[in-house]
Amino acid sequence: MQDSIFNLLTEEQLRGRNTLKWNYFGPDVVPLWLAEMDFPTAPAVLDGVRACVDNEEFGYPPLGEDSLPRATADWCRQRYGWCPRPDWVRVVPDVLKGMEVVVEFLTRPESPVALPFPAYMPFFDVLHVTGRQRVEVPMVQQ
Incomplete structure (x- = not known):
């Protein structure tokens, strides 16, 4: 995946979001809070959320679900050359x-x-x- 898909949103787009960060203060304040991303959501994340909504998957994941720990361990290996065991990863x-x-x-x-x-x-x-x-x-x- 290329970083270019995460082009910055304009201030107008950000202020158009229905979020506390961009609507609490007036237009003369640029909020620099930690907890909200000011980038578009990655397409893969949007696709995953849409798939869950389409399938009405709003419950807990199955016991023993290990795809996230495995993906995290793989990412650490590829990105940093560090090979944590998936069972070390906690969600x-x-x-x-x-x-x-x-x-x-x-x-x-x-x-x-x-x-x-x-x-x-x-x-x-x-x-x-x-x-x-x-x-x-x-x-x-x-």
Whole structure:
């Protein structure tokens, strides 16, 4: 797949979306939030979502479904030369749950965990919930 399919959307197209990011503030503010993509959705993703809607697949995937972990392991191998086992890959609902899982796996309670600051503030909540010490690493303005 080529990156050219992800050409930037215009500000007018973005403001035409029915999203909080592009409709909360007036036209004099350009929102730079982390959680919303300002790129068109990849055609393969659109096709997959449409197929699920057409088949009315709105339930949970079957137990033992391993296509995503296998695809992730293959992607890591092709992209980085790293060969994780598919059974090492965990599917999580969002970035915060992923961070929580990794912090709990790699550190002990009360361990210091460094985060750049300023940062997405919910990252600090993850450290609080997991009982880790927050270490802010100030970003340098250049």
